[in-house]
Amino acid sequence: MNLFLGIDIGTFETKGVLVDEQGVVQASASKRHSISTPRENYVEQDAEEVWWADLVFVAKRLMKTEVAKSSTIAAMACSAIGPCVLPIDKNLAPLRPGILYGVDARAGKQISELRERFGDDEIFAKSGNSLSSQSAGPKVMWVAQNEPEIAAMTEWYVTSQSFLVAKLTGEVTMDHGTAGYFHPLYDLKQQKWDITGCEDFVSAAQLPNLAWATEIAGYVTHAAALATGIPEGTVVAVGTTDSPAEAVGAGVVEAGDTMIQYGSAGYMINVLNAPKSSSDLWSAPFVFPKSFVAAAGTATAGTVTRWICDLLDIDSSEGDEKLFTELIDLAMQSKVGANGVIFQAHLSGERTPVQDANSRGIFFGLSLSHTRSDIARAAIEGIAHSLSYAFETYSTNGIEPERIKAIGGGTKNTILIESVSAILDKPQTVASSVGAAFGDAAIAAYAVGHLTSRSEILNWVGSEAQVGVNRDMQSRLQLDHEDYKALYEATRALGTKRSLRARDG
Template sequence: MMNQQYFIGIDIGAGSLTTMIIDLAGTVVGSASEDLLTRSPHSGWSEQDPQDWWRALCLTAKQALAQAAIRPNQVKSISLSAGAHTPVLVDAYGHVVRPAILWSDTRSRVEAAELKDKHGSEIFEIARNSPAPTWTQPQLLWLARHEPESIARTKRLYIAKDWLRAQLTGTWETDHTEASGTMLYDPGRGDWSERLCEMIGLDRSILPPIVAVTDVVGEVTAAAAEESGLAAGTPVVCGSSDTSLETYGAGAVALGTGAVKLATAATITMVSSEPGLSTSVINYPFCVPDYWYLIGATNSCASAHRWLRDTFFAESGMTGAQAFASMDKEASSVLPGANGLLFHPYLQGERTPYWDPLLRGDFLGITFAHERRHFVRALYEGVAFSLYDVLLALEEQGKSMTEARIIGGGSRSAVWRQIVADVLGITIIMPRITDASFGAALVAAVGIGAFPDLPTAAEQTVSTVARHEPDGHQHQHYQELHAIYRDAAKALFDINHRLSAINRE
């Protein structure tokens, strides 16, 4: 182990920060996570304190090194990832101006709608995406109107992982994927857009230089080393957004591949040679050069699963993993189609393809023949149907997918994985490691030349533990059910809007 090379990947997740240490074979030798607190001081707000990220990094880095039983100077490079769209505003003295606004924050609904009404087609033409509260551009417009003092104090804008990396290196930069996530970037030119900045009155000078994902941007400073337990002088590689790096780290690096994520929300990410042509999906430059990844999402997945557990299984006395295992067993005892029971997972509205926050969830077709186990099966299938809507939206743009790597907490269910394969009609492959911190660690290795490029690093280190081929007969059956599922969803649009209007709690 004395001559072995190790690489660290650090990921800021929605609820926790993870530090992972891998070797050249892609073996995880040390890993640690620390919970992060998301604050919601007002309805629709989601914020985190960037200082919490730094404290979590310092704690988990020491824990991961101890678990790996290696010296800090055996780590050859470090890289980072985090959720996109999360701006950190810093003043002239290097102080954080205010808490970071997360991608899930919806306070800028009015500003997003205004930007879409006034400049929607122009924004899409430049940024390749459509305004919504998740993007940095409308968030900054909200701040300009409601907290003008915050904007006035700001001298530098960082994105989440870039601010955290700056605590290690003292440098200021971002990558092209994160730049795209601000909706202030022109991917056609590969640079910030004066026009997009002008729309919200933003001074472009606060935006960072843009570098490649695998660029070495600095090294761990002596001060950072003392706090974090990392070795001073360790090279630090830029990194990228969590979705880009978890898709990459799962092994989806070729055209026609992608990732299905069964997490709090569910997503399909597809690797493409070009961006999509409509606003139904989101487009980002991929960490693999010259490629894009297109992403569509359903809002409620593991969150709906947890709600069903807490609502229907609480009286059993089972909690956590035990309850989920029981639910999985019950779902496996039910034939495909859940005896005619359908579930629309719109518990928090829906994104792709409807982009409607007022939609509501439902179980449809309930009879006296239905038992608790049917509701679990229907939930698994309903989320898969919603993902099929996402896949159809991608296919409408001329894109196709033959296989997908499956990631996220829901992927632990073999039953759910097979349902996803049968509904989507594609091969589903489960990687051995699915955390974005693994992809970040591979980026760290590529950045210092341990591998010649990102695809080679993935090819040589990513391994899989399960493979699910779609059953043609079941796929045909699910297509028939999905047609009913989609017709029912559309028929209930007006009902959902009326319910939302009359029941404002």
């Protein structure tokens, strides 16, 4: 039997699956990890101790299963959080911890410098995007300006899955989808690197070779086979970041398909046949050649639920499932609208649509009568408002998503997902996929020709559940949603002032 291996490195957990030729998961493994926040706006992970060590752990677990021992690993693919920035030397050794995606907002000064250098119109014309904390280019510039000794030793700037693929194959590649977030270093229309005007902080040679996620990057080396247990010579696809992989795993593959990812952060992908540039959305290539996305994202989502569990001292000793069940049970003791409390879920700034790294969390409307259950419900509804605010950006840019698929751990939070549907007045389909690792396995199968079309990927996706629009929730939540947006506008200037004060000590 042929098996396809998929491994995904998420913000807080790594998952791996072995999938057979019919799309049935035959084995799975996982490993938890954490992030590092050395100072405000800095979010990092150790590439060797987290990304590679997790891949090794999960791969060894899977390779020791009976199904793996009796089968052939036909191909594999990796996905990981991104776009991250990791400088590595000529031996593929990391020179510092990986700088994470949009949750890391350290490069505000560099964003301002690049905007002044090129002008917003020129950046947008080349990248199809405006600069934000999600942009990897300013973070490369940050390394050059703040850690020049590291920049001088840097052979390549890679992202998370690029690092893993390099460790597995010795080949330094990056998929177009991830490169599309390295603005202003990537030309979206030409689909190639373009460092014109940025030569003072990066060279063309320091950027990986470009390919599509479904192409073959290389083959598992002898050293990688010894470390991971994956057979030497196994085909390794180029792969992509976790969100596009998760979209593939959910069957979001055709134009008009839209994914809402309820993960540690919120992320949305709308699949297009041609690039559509917008100052409010991220435009990038997708997984397949000649496919593109309009994407949106929030800075936090699942991280808020974990934070509020800790804040409310909800017992985590029995694992995440029990932890979040208790949070939902507590929130259910309140009512829709949390008895008047609104929570602005900007614990790490906010991305779409405000792109404001300085914004911070706010509980508004508190009184002496409010309880732990009100705080719990307000926190969950705050995530829903944040996600809905980001999703509304599609309509304001002339994109009307046709089919919405929800995926991620947050879909198990009934208050959250029902609140989003109520605010947006749109039903959602909850995909039964096991996540990005499953999408990786599908990408691997596509890379070697086992799956020959996007429609064949849909045959791998299992049964799905529907979430309708709860009219009883809708009237209150839509009113609160307008207040949520007004709350941000009313406090935006103060958030910037206080954030700058904190940064300057």
